[in-house]
Amino acid sequence: MKDDTTSPSSLPSLTKQLASSTLQESPGVPVVDLSVYDEEFLVRAVTKASEEWGVFQVVNHGIPMELMQQLQMTGKQFFELPDAEKETVAKDGGFEGFKRNYLGGIKNWDEHLFHRLSPPSILNYKYWPKNPPQYREVTEEYTKHMQRLTDKILGWLSEGLGLPRVALTQGIGGETAEYVLRINFYPPCTQSEEVIGAAPHTDMGAIALLVPNEVQGLQAFKDEQWLDLDYVNSAVVVIIGDTLMRMSNGRFKNVLHRAKTDKENLRISWPVFVAPRADMSVGPLPELTSDENPPKFETLIYNDYIDQKIRGWALEDLPVYGEVKDK
Structure with missing residues (x-):
């Protein structure tokens, strides 16, 4: 029994991939219009995208444009604050909080804010910025929409596997599944060809729903190449x-992805990671x-799987990115 953490589409070695891969013109990451009333079409579309790509974008997803704009505005306002104010929600040993990652080696270049969104029993608001003052209200409203969209997508994927609509949602713990925002x-970087915003990785959790700003990266x-995800206004990227x-026993691909910096423009993204509780068995x-x-x-306790994957990252000599829970 194997227990690889990458799908068959991934290279055997991330180190080899970093050294030899090239970026070529994208044939087009799937974009699925959720306003289509044909449920069977939606099941087929998201299932095919998950089997062949492991990533797709959804439009007309029901999240109000005004709310998405407020999410992006408050996030940008937080990072524009003086360093001393951002440090009031700094990390202090766990994964939650604010941190800078301007590292050597492959030169990861980012700042990030990481905190849990749901369920309420695990929230620690000391990591939620108090400035801008509307941050909490906007983020809590956005979380509700993320949960609804996640349930829809997991429902369609369950049916695509020939299972009841609730199968995957229940498989990651139902209402106890953890939602985390990063x-x-x-920042702009004139050495953007050499500097990587986020190193190549697959996410450990079940699914991530990401909203970017308009700067591509x-x-x-x-198919042995890096492909750009085109920016689609108001779309949510599903990873x-x-x-x-x-x-899914290998039917769905865990897409290998990375983020590049831009020479002139600021890039910001808002991924929400959805994962089982640390003590759940997953297989x-x-x-x-x-x-x-x-x-x-192999079926493993999720937290044990996290430890296993982090050890694998250490062997690859790559920095830790993606969703990491407290040990």
């Missing part, structure tokens, strides 16, 4: 993570395995 702030790895790959769903199709991945 705001990535990538997010890239996905497919399949390790957990859904494992639960191939029994309904998807058989004697003819045995489990491809």
